Amino acid sequence: MFFISLLDPAPAQVITAGMQKVTMDFTLNTDGVPVYSVSYDQKVIIKPSALGFTFTNNDNFNSNFEIQGSEKRSVDETWKPVWGQVNEIRNHYEEVTVHLKQHATNRLLDISFRVFADGVAFRYEFPKQPRIKYFIVTDELTQFNLTGNHKAFWIPGDYDTNEYPYTTCKISEIDNKELVEKSTAIAVRVAPDRYAVQTPLMMKTDDGLYINIHEAALVNYPAMQLHVNDSTYQLSARLVPDAYGNKAYLHAPFHTPWRTIIVSDKATDILASNMILNLNGPSAIQNTSWIKPMKFIGVWWEMQTGKGTWSYSDYPDSTDAKGNLIPNGKHSANTANVKRYIDFASKNGIKGVLVEGWNTGWEDWFGNWKENVFDFVTPYPDFNVKEISDYAKAKGVDMIMHNETSGSATNYERQMDTAFRFMKEFGYKAVKTGYVGRIIPRGEHHDGQWMVNHYLRSIEKAASYEIMIDIHEPMRPTGLQRTWPNFMACEAARGNEYNAFSKGNAPDHETILPFTRLMGGPMDYTPGIFKLSHYASDTTRRVHTTLAKQLALYVTMYSPLQMAADLPENYEAHMDAFQFIKDVPVDWDDTKILAAEPGDYVVIARKGKGTNSWFLGAITDENARQFVEDLSFLDKGKKYIATIYADAPDADWKTNPEAYTIRKITVSSTTHLSLKLAPGGGAAASIVPR
Numbered sequence: 001m002f003f004i005s006l007l008d009p010a011p012a013q014v015i016t017a018g019m020q021k022v023t024m025d026f027t028l029n030t031d032g033v034p035v036y037s038v039s040y041d042q043k044v045i046i047k048p049s050a051l052g053f054t055f056t057n058n059d060n061f062n063s064n065f066e067i068q069g070s071e072k073r074s075v076d077e078t079w080k081p082v083w084g085q086v087n088e089i090r091n092h093y094e095e096v097t098v099h100l101k102q103h104a105t106n107r108l109l110d111i112s113f114r115v116f117a118d119g120v121a122f123r124y125e126f127p128k129q130p131r132i133k134y135f136i137v138t139d140e141l142t143q144f145n146l147t148g149n150h151k152a153f154w155i156p157g158d159y160d161t162n163e164y165p166y167t168t169c170k171i172s173e174i175d176n177k178e179l180v181e182k183s184t185a186i187a188v189r190v191a192p193d194r195y196a197v198q199t200p201l202m203m204k205t206d207d208g209l210y211i212n213i214h215e216a217a218l219v220n221y222p223a224m225q226l227h228v229n230d231s232t233y234q235l236s237a238r239l240v241p242d243a244y245g246n247k248a249y250l251h252a253p254f255h256t257p258w259r260t261i262i263v264s265d266k267a268t269d270i271l272a273s274n275m276i277l278n279l280n281g282p283s284a285i286q287n288t289s290w291i292k293p294m295k296f297i298g299v300w301w302e303m304q305t306g307k308g309t310w311s312y313s314d315y316p317d318s319t320d321a322k323g324n325l326i327p328n329g330k331h332s333a334n335t336a337n338v339k340r341y342i343d344f345a346s347k348n349g350i351k352g353v354l355v356e357g358w359n360t361g362w363e364d365w366f367g368n369w370k371e372n373v374f375d376f377v378t379p380y381p382d383f384n385v386k387e388i389s390d391y392a393k394a395k396g397v398d399m400i401m402h403n404e405t406s407g408s409a410t411n412y413e414r415q416m417d418t419a420f421r422f423m424k425e426f427g428y429k430a431v432k433t434g435y436v437g438r439i440i441p442r443g444e445h446h447d448g449q450w451m452v453n454h455y456l457r458s459i460e461k462a463a464s465y466e467i468m469i470d471i472h473e474p475m476r477p478t479g480l481q482r483t484w485p486n487f488m489a490c491e492a493a494r495g496n497e498y499n500a501f502s503k504g505n506a507p508d509h510e511t512i513l514p515f516t517r518l519m520g521g522p523m524d525y526t527p528g529i530f531k532l533s534h535y536a537s538d539t540t541r542r543v544h545t546t547l548a549k550q551l552a553l554y555v556t557m558y559s560p561l562q563m564a565a566d567l568p569e570n571y572e573a574h575m576d577a578f579q580f581i582k583d584v585p586v587d588w589d590d591t592k593i594l595a596a597e598p599g600d601y602v603v604i605a606r607k608g609k610g611t612n613s614w615f616l617g618a619i620t621d622e623n624a625r626q627f628v629e630d631l632s633f634l635d636k637g638k639k640y641i642a643t644i645y646a647d648a649p650d651a652d653w654k655t656n657p658e659a660y661t662i663r664k665i666t667v668s669s670t671t672h673l674s675l676k677l678a679p680g681g682g683a684a685a686s687i688v689p690r
């Protein structure tokens with residue numbers, strides 16, 4: 001008897017933390033494996049789930065732990081973002097840090113949990129210690145054990161791209177061939193695991209809870225994807241590897257990114273959550289006065305749709321006897337055309353002009369996996385850098401640089417200082433970078449640790465030159481814009497551009513993005529296409545929205561850097577509708593998520609920074625919908641003029657997308673504003689004090 005009781009495990013110690021409806025329990029199981037669970041309103045939403053690692057040589061760092069102690073603290077503070085959806089953010093959580101020691105190896109691991117009113121976050125911390133110095137993670141073993149067969153809104157876990165259409169299905173259907181093929185129709189899936197999904201992963205339970213799993217503050221570590229077990233409903237971390245299959249090369253002391261679980265019984269709360277931003281550190285930039293949100297147009301859509309080209313000549317060997325490139329006559333980034341865009345921007349109060357295809361290299365940039373295609377400073381002969389920057393300056397327009405790296409991140413690292421000095425010299429205030437193609441160094445992935453570090457180096461370098469940055473083809477964001485507020489936006493999802501060169505984005509695409517990709521940060525989605533069909537030589541191409549929905553996206557798809565993506569001539573044909581793009585701010589004092597359901601609709605109202613004007617955007621999927629919005633967020637007793645840009649009664653994304661109406665009415669905080677959205681439609685409104 002005595003002998004047996006010695007072997008009996010001591011009753012497991014349970015450490016808990018809670019905030020309002022959310023609670024987290026931590027314990028060790030009988031094998032000494034760290035295990036956590038999460039409840040919302042006394043209902044378990046994450047069943048006991050293991051935590052831990054495997055290091056190289058199958059070195060187990062996930063069991064045989066003992067709890068050495070724990071500490072608890074509460075934080076309740078507010079902070080002001082440099083730009084954002086609101087001007088003040090409350091950061092209120094209870095934190096518990098558990099100190100663990102692995103028997104036999106005497107190695108230490110801390111796990112910190114933060115419990116917020118809208119969810120739980122945790123991260124691993126490797127304290128400085130004699131037995132862990134440099135170490136290599138071959139697997140992170142974090143689990144999220146779901147309680148049922150939830151509905152999921154997902155894209156595949158690819159190591160190199162997030163540019164997929166979303167699939168909506170039950171967890172048990174995630175390996176359904178038809179669905180997978182549908183979702184991989186355009187992007188090539190590099191990752192071998194057909195059960196892997198990308199985060200942010202949005203889910204809805206049968207009893208109406210919304211659960212979102214992602215990560216925050218991804219620094220010096222690979223992006224986390226989730227492997228799905230479609231019969232047990234277990235999700236487990238799957239980190240993006242390097243060429244050797246290793247995941248992360250680390251040096252203690254170190255802490256991982258936060259793993260985040262946002263939960264609510266209201267979909268609107270998911271969109272209103274600031275948890276991911278709160279888990280990132282404060283601004284690392286002291287003087288932020290040069291960081292200015294802006295709208296921009298660009299010499300861009302005309303290349304996307306095939307009207308013009310990025311390259312100056314057609315092929316790399318298309319040279320004359322003297323070795324000069326022979327112009328193809330379609331090069332869009334020529335001085336005269338760029339001036340036309342500058343004129344349009346200046347006339348309409350659009351601050352920025354982006355020009356792509358201005359520098360040499362575009363004849364042979366795509367798919368060849370070459371190292372030194374671009375040098376980021378040599379313009380084509382028809383692009384006069386000085387003349388263009390002087391012209392822009394005289395017209396009060398800021399030029400936006402384009403640095404496509406064609407995946408050669410090493411080449412960009414070598415050239416970065418030269419590239420940023422060039423931008424400074426010619427007055428460029430922002431840069432759009434890009435990483436199309438396989439990453440060089442060979443074997444690295446867009447979402448692996450090496451590239452995670454590269455993107456951050458580019459952000460830091462841009463900050464040191466006081467330049468704002470918009471990154472295309474990076475890993476999806478994790479709230480780092482709080483620490484680096486010059487990191488204005490990035491792509492990392494299927495943008496509007498897919499409507500130019502593929503079958504396009506389904507009408508529900510933009511109703512899912514805020515719940516997935518945008519949870520981590522703003523997206524350069526490039527809204528504002530007015531000519532919705534017959535813009536490409538392939539006349540079957542079309543944008544799967546109405547024109548009014550394109551306007552609404554300026555509100556529903558938050559970004560401090562927002563493109564008006566269409567051609568000046570297409571705006572000139574609808575200057576009455578373009579007025580909304582002119583008026584809509586890109587920085588906000590307040591945001592109200594009025595209604596939302598992933599895959600179906602999103603209705604948001606925002607108050608422009610430093611003004612008393614509100615802007616409302618409502619979008620729907622393929623179904624027509626009607627909303628009656630309560631405007632009680634307006635100042636009591638004040639009258640406002642609402643200008644409502646709506647789908648015309650006969651509008652439909654398929655048959656009549658460009659039909660809209662504009663009406664002005666007087667509204668107040670007691671108004672119930674009725675909005676009718678066409679199939680694939682939307683509505684936008686500016687609400688300005690009278």
Ligand code: NOJ
Nearest residue numbers: 356404434436472491497
């Ligand atoms: C892909 C980007 O998303 C797009 O905006 C850009 O025009 C091309 N790459 C070329 O750099």
Ligand code: CA
Nearest residue numbers: 508599600621
């Ligand atoms: Ca739907």
